[in-house]
Amino acid sequence: MRKVKQSWELVEDFMNGIEDPVEHIYRVLDSINRWESMVNAYISLESPDILIEKAEEISRRIRRGERVGRLVGLIVSVKDNICTSFLPTTAASKILDPYIPPYDATVVERLLREDAIIVGKTNLDEFAMGSTTELSSFGPTRNPWDLDRVPGGSSGGSAASLSYGGADLSLGSDTGGSARLPAAYTATVGLKPTYGLVSRYGLIPYGNSLEQISPMARSVKDVALLLDIIGGFDPLDATSLNVDSLNTFNSIKADARDLKICILKEMVEGADSPINSMFWKIIEKLESEGANIEYYSLPILSKALPTYYTIAFAEAASNLARYAGIFYPTKGSSSSWEEYIGESRFKGFGREVKRRIMLGVYALSEGYRDEYYVAATKVRRVIRDEIVKLTSKCIIASQVSPILPPRLGERIDDPLKLYYMDMYTVVANLAGVPALAQPIGFHGDLPIGIQWIGGPLEESKLISIGLLIEDITGLRGVIVD
C-alpha cells in the first residue's frame, strides 16, 4: 500500500507549477499498462495520443495563465452505463456493443466543462445488475488488493481503476449499493447522493426510482469536489431537484462531540467477524471522543432487501423493453417480428439480466402485482418515512457489506447469495437519502468500509464526518503498490 496526492491537491500543484499534467498522464498510463491486463477495470480506453495531447493543451493553458476548470488535468474514469459521444457505451452488455451514443450525459458535459480528461469507460455488471462485477459481457474485473477476489459491484471497474492508480476520480452509479460496495472492497470512497441531486440524463436506466450517478475517489474531499461539479439542477432530468449549486467541498471536519450517531440493529447484525470488530472499534473511538451514540431497531428493515429487489426487477423489466433489436446494435435474423425480438434479446442479454427481466414481468403480472410490486411500493414508503424521521435526528452508521470481498466465482451461481451482499446498502436507495462509504481498515490485505447515511440533501454532513474518520484511520489517498 502507498499513499498518493489527493486530486484537489494535484489541481493546486498543477496551478502552482509544482506538478505537470503531462507528466501526470504518463504516470497514470504507466499504471494502466502495469495493471489493466490483470484487473480488467476498463471496457474501453481513450487513445494515449489523444490523452497526452489533451494534457499538453491543458499544460499550455496553465502556463499562459488562461482560465481553467476546477478539475483541470485530472484523469477521470466513467462507468460504461453513462453516455459518452466519444467512446462506446455498452453497459457491459452484448446487446449494446458497440453502441456510441449521439450525446454526452449531463455529468460528462460537466466534467469536460471543468477540464477533466476522461480516460476510459469502466467495467460493470451488465446494466449494473450485480454486486461483484463478474456479470459483465467483457469478463470480470478483479480486485487490485487481491486478484483472486472481486472488487464489488456493479461499479467495480470504477473502484478498481482508482485503487491501482488508473484514474484520479471516477463516476459510478448506485442503484442498491453499486458505488458503496466497490468502495468498501477497494479502500476507496463512494457517495450515493440524495435522489434527484445528480442528473440521470444519459445514464442507461435500470431502476430509475432508485439509482443515482455517484462520485467515487480515493478521499472524502475528492468525492466532494466531484459531487459539487456533477450535482445540481438539470432541466433534462424530470426528477432533478431544485438545487442550484453545491458546496460540499468546503465542508469542515466534524467535531466528534457534536455528532449524534444512530446504530440500527438491523443494519449491523449478520456481518462477518472482522467487519464487525473493525466497525465497533471506530464507533468506540468516536464515543470516546465525545460522540453521542444511540441504538435503535427498525424491524421493517428486515424486509428492505426483498422490497428493493421487487421494485428493481419491475423497473428493469420496463426499462429494458427498449432493447428489441431495432435501435441498438444486436439484432435478430427472423422474418417474424415476435421471433426477431426474442432472438435479439436471447443473443444480447446475459443470464442475470434475463432473470431480472422475467422476475420483473412476474412481479407486475395480473394476479401477482398486488402481492409483489404494489406491496413493495407500500413497504418502501414505510421504510422511507422511518429513515427520513430517524435521519432528522442523527446520522446512521452501518457496515457496507456483511462479508469480505468474495473470491471470483464464489457467489455467482447463487443469486440469493449475491443479493444478500446488498443488505445494508439498499436502504438508502429505497429512502432516496444520501449515503457515504469509506475505508476504515484492512483485514490482512482486504479493505473494510463503513457507511454513513444522512437525511435528504445532507451530503455536507456526510463529508464532514468522513473527514473526521479519515483523520482517525489515516486512510486517505491509498492505492495498491
Add this chain to the structure above:
Amino acid sequence: MSECRHLDLIDKLADLAKITLSDEEKLNLCRDIVRIAEYLRAVGEAARDLNVDPLYYVWDKWGFLRDYNRDRFIIISNLPTKVKDGYVIVPWRGGKIEEG
C-alpha cells in the same frame, strides 16, 4: 427438463418478456425464479401486516421542484379527493379514491 415443475410459468414469462430461451437456460431460470419469487413473497406479507395505502409525497411541499414550469403544475389543493395526509393517492398502484 422434468427437474422443475414450473416450466409453464417460465414459458409464459419468457413470452411476456419477449425473450427466447434455450432449454438449458429455461431449466436454470425455472429453478432460480421460483426460489427468488418465494423469497420476495415476504414483501406481500409485510404489506398486509402494515395495512398501508400506497400514497406518495406531494413533492412541491418540499420546495424541491423548479417553478419555471409552474403553470403546468397540477394544483394539489384543487384535488382534495386525491390527497390524504399530505400524500398523493395513486389509484393505479392500488390507492383508493373515495367517491363523493
